[in-house]
Amino acid sequence: MFIRISISELTLISEMNLLIIRKFFSRRRWAEMARKSRANNVLILSDAKNMMWKAGLYSRLSVEDGDDTEQNSIGNQKKIGRHYLADKTDIVLADTYSDSGCTGMDFERPDFKRMIGDIRSGRINCVIVKDISRLGRHFVMTSNYVERIFPEMRVRLICINDGYDSSAPDADSSALTLPLKMVMNDYYVKDISRKIRSSIHAKMDSGEYLPSSGSIPYGYIRDPKNNTFRADGETSPIVLRIFQMRADGASFNGICRELNLEGIPCPGRLRYERGVTRAEKYKDALWIRGSVRKITQDAVYIGCRIHGRVMRSRVDLEKKRRPVEEWKIIENAHPALVPKELFDQVQKVNLRELEKRRHYGQRNSAEEDYRDLFRGLVYCADCHSLMSAGKGCARAGVHTPSRIFYDCSTYRYSGHIHCTSHYVRQEQIYAVVRNAIDQQVKVAVDIEQLVESIRNSPKAKRAFAEASETSESITAKRKRIENRIEGLLIALTERIIDRNEYEYMKAKYSQQLKALLKAEEAAAARRNVVQEQLAVTQEWLRVIKEYQALPTLTPEILKQLIKEVRVHSSQSITIAFNFSDPYRSIAELQSCVEGVGQVG
Structure with a gap:
C-alpha cells in the first residue's frame, strides 16, 4: 500500500500523534524495544532450529482500504501468502483465516478470534500476513500484539511485504520501522473516516444522502434514481392505519394485538422475508409495543428526512444516541404517508397518555423481587421464547404486596393467539x-x-x-x-x-x-x-x-x-x-x- 502525503498532512500527523511519537520514538523507547526484541528473538530463535512451524495465513479486507480494495482482496492476500510459503521447508500451512468487511481498528473479528484460539490450543505457532496493516490498523492494539502478546506466546510473526520475520536474526533492525508503519496505518484509517464523514454530512445537509435498505423506515422503500424514499405499496397503508387507530384512542398493545391477529408482518419480519436480514430471530417476529410507539412518534411519516439520531464522533468509538437538537432534519424530502393534522393529533394523544402516567399513584411493592436474579434464564418450554417478567399490582388502598410473575412472551405479544400463558409466580x-x-x-x-x-x-x-x-x-x-x-x-x-x-x-x-x-x-x-x-x-x-x-x-x-x-x-x-x-x-x-x- 502506497500513501501520498503532502508536507501539510505530515504536519497534521505530527500534531495528532505528538504524544504517541514522543512515547514510541524516543531513544529510550528504541532501546526498550530493541531489548524486548532481542530477548524475544532469543526464545524464538532457540526453538526455530529444530522445529516445524505450523502457520496460520491471516487475511483481512474492509471499506477503509479505499482504492486498494483489489490489491488487498482476500484472494490476492492468500495468493501472496501461498507464494511466500512455496519454498519454505520449515513452515507448514495449518489453516487460513479471513475477515471480510471487518475494520482494522479493533480485534473483535470472528476469524481473528478463531486464530487466537488455535494459537492457545497449540494448533498453530506462526502467523503470516501480507503486511502489518492486515493484522490491524489501531496503533496501540497492533503494537501490543507485535511487541508483547505474540512473543509471550512464542508465536512467529511474518509480514511479507514489510520484510519482517520475528524469528530472523536481523529482526531487530526491521522491527524499528514497524512502529512508524503502524502509526501511518492508524492515521490512514482516521483520515479516510474523516473524509467519508465529511462527504456524508454534506449529502445529509443537501438531502441527497440515502441510508442502506435495512435502515429505510417501515412504509418506505429506496428510490435511488431520484435519491429519495417512495411509498411502499404493501406497508404504507399499514402505517396510515396505525396512526388512525392511535388517534381513535387505541392503546399500543391493542394495536399490536389487532395487527398480529391479522398476520401482518412487523418491520423485522418483513426485512427477513425480503432478504434484507438473515437473522433467524426475525423469522417469526411479532408486533410489539415499542415498534408501534416508535412509528407513531417518527416525523419521517410527514415527509421529514432525519439524520444523525445515532452517530459516532470518531472511527474507534461506539455509536451513541444524539440529543434532538443535534439531528439534521430536512423537511419535505420525500412523500408523506400521514397528513400533518393526523400526525399532530396522534402526538397529542401520546402526550395525554404520558400525563396520565405521571398522576398514577404508587402501588405496594413486592416483598421479594427476583427479576434481576432470573434475568435471561427463564424460557417457555414449548416455544422456547424468553419469558417476560410482569408485576401484578395490588389494588389501591389494599395492604397486600404486589406479585412478580412470568408468562410466555409469544403468548403475550401475539394477542394470546400463539402458545399459551405458562403463568408462574417467581416464588x-x-x-x-x-x-x-x-x-x-x-x-x-x-x-x-x-x-x-x-x-x-x-x-x-x-x-x-x-x-x-x-x-x-x-x-x-x-x-x-x-x-x-x-x-x-x-x-x-x-x-x-x-x-x-x-x-x-x-x-x-x-x-x-x-x-x-x-x-x-x-x-x-x-x-x-x-x-x-x-x-x-x-x-x-x-x-x-x-x-x-x-x-x-x-x-x-x-x-x-x-x-x-x-x-x-x-x-x-x-x-x-x-x-x-x-x-x-x-x-x-x-x-x-x-x-x-x-x-x-
Missing part, C-alpha cells in the same frame, strides 16, 4: 432452583472424593507416565527426521547425492514426518481430553463451593451453574444445568484415563 421458580442446586451440593462431596481417587490411583499415574514416554519418543523421532531432511539439502549442495536421489529421499522422509506429526497431535489430543474433562469437573466443584460460601443466591452464581429454567404449560419447572450430569463426567474421566496410555 415457585426460586424454590425449584434452590432445591436443585442444594441437591448438586450434596452430590459434590462424593464427586470430589471420586476425582481425587481416580487422579491418584496407581493405574492413572502409570497411564500418564506411559503416555508421556510415548509422546517423548514420537517427538524424538520427529526431530531426527527433520534433521535428516536438513542433511539431504547439505548433501545435495555438496554433490554427495544428485537431484533425483534428493527428491526421492525427501519425499520418503516427508511422508514419515507427516505420519509422526499426526501421531504427535493425536497423543496431545488424548492428553488434552483428560485435562479438559478434569478441568470441567473441577470448575463445577469450584462454583458449588462458592455457592456454599454465600448467604444467598446471586445472578453471577446462577449464570455459572444454570443454562436455562424451562416452564411448562402445567406450571412444572425443569432446570438445564451448564454442568450436566456430574457422575457421567466422572465416568468419562475414568474412560479417558484408561485410554490415555494408548498413544502409541
Whole structure:
C-alpha cells in the first residue's frame, strides 16, 4: 500500500500523534524495544532450529482500504501468502483465516478470534500476513500484539511485504520501522473516516444522502434514481392505519394485538422475508409495543428526512444516541404517508397518555423481587421464547404486596393467539432452583472424593507416565527426521547425492514426518481430553463451593451453574444445568484415563 502525503498532512500527523511519537520514538523507547526484541528473538530463535512451524495465513479486507480494495482482496492476500510459503521447508500451512468487511481498528473479528484460539490450543505457532496493516490498523492494539502478546506466546510473526520475520536474526533492525508503519496505518484509517464523514454530512445537509435498505423506515422503500424514499405499496397503508387507530384512542398493545391477529408482518419480519436480514430471530417476529410507539412518534411519516439520531464522533468509538437538537432534519424530502393534522393529533394523544402516567399513584411493592436474579434464564418450554417478567399490582388502598410473575412472551405479544400463558409466580421458580442446586451440593462431596481417587490411583499415574514416554519418543523421532531432511539439502549442495536421489529421499522422509506429526497431535489430543474433562469437573466443584460460601443466591452464581429454567404449560419447572450430569463426567474421566496410555 502506497500513501501520498503532502508536507501539510505530515504536519497534521505530527500534531495528532505528538504524544504517541514522543512515547514510541524516543531513544529510550528504541532501546526498550530493541531489548524486548532481542530477548524475544532469543526464545524464538532457540526453538526455530529444530522445529516445524505450523502457520496460520491471516487475511483481512474492509471499506477503509479505499482504492486498494483489489490489491488487498482476500484472494490476492492468500495468493501472496501461498507464494511466500512455496519454498519454505520449515513452515507448514495449518489453516487460513479471513475477515471480510471487518475494520482494522479493533480485534473483535470472528476469524481473528478463531486464530487466537488455535494459537492457545497449540494448533498453530506462526502467523503470516501480507503486511502489518492486515493484522490491524489501531496503533496501540497492533503494537501490543507485535511487541508483547505474540512473543509471550512464542508465536512467529511474518509480514511479507514489510520484510519482517520475528524469528530472523536481523529482526531487530526491521522491527524499528514497524512502529512508524503502524502509526501511518492508524492515521490512514482516521483520515479516510474523516473524509467519508465529511462527504456524508454534506449529502445529509443537501438531502441527497440515502441510508442502506435495512435502515429505510417501515412504509418506505429506496428510490435511488431520484435519491429519495417512495411509498411502499404493501406497508404504507399499514402505517396510515396505525396512526388512525392511535388517534381513535387505541392503546399500543391493542394495536399490536389487532395487527398480529391479522398476520401482518412487523418491520423485522418483513426485512427477513425480503432478504434484507438473515437473522433467524426475525423469522417469526411479532408486533410489539415499542415498534408501534416508535412509528407513531417518527416525523419521517410527514415527509421529514432525519439524520444523525445515532452517530459516532470518531472511527474507534461506539455509536451513541444524539440529543434532538443535534439531528439534521430536512423537511419535505420525500412523500408523506400521514397528513400533518393526523400526525399532530396522534402526538397529542401520546402526550395525554404520558400525563396520565405521571398522576398514577404508587402501588405496594413486592416483598421479594427476583427479576434481576432470573434475568435471561427463564424460557417457555414449548416455544422456547424468553419469558417476560410482569408485576401484578395490588389494588389501591389494599395492604397486600404486589406479585412478580412470568408468562410466555409469544403468548403475550401475539394477542394470546400463539402458545399459551405458562403463568408462574417467581416464588415457585426460586424454590425449584434452590432445591436443585442444594441437591448438586450434596452430590459434590462424593464427586470430589471420586476425582481425587481416580487422579491418584496407581493405574492413572502409570497411564500418564506411559503416555508421556510415548509422546517423548514420537517427538524424538520427529526431530531426527527433520534433521535428516536438513542433511539431504547439505548433501545435495555438496554433490554427495544428485537431484533425483534428493527428491526421492525427501519425499520418503516427508511422508514419515507427516505420519509422526499426526501421531504427535493425536497423543496431545488424548492428553488434552483428560485435562479438559478434569478441568470441567473441577470448575463445577469450584462454583458449588462458592455457592456454599454465600448467604444467598446471586445472578453471577446462577449464570455459572444454570443454562436455562424451562416452564411448562402445567406450571412444572425443569432446570438445564451448564454442568450436566456430574457422575457421567466422572465416568468419562475414568474412560479417558484408561485410554490415555494408548498413544502409541
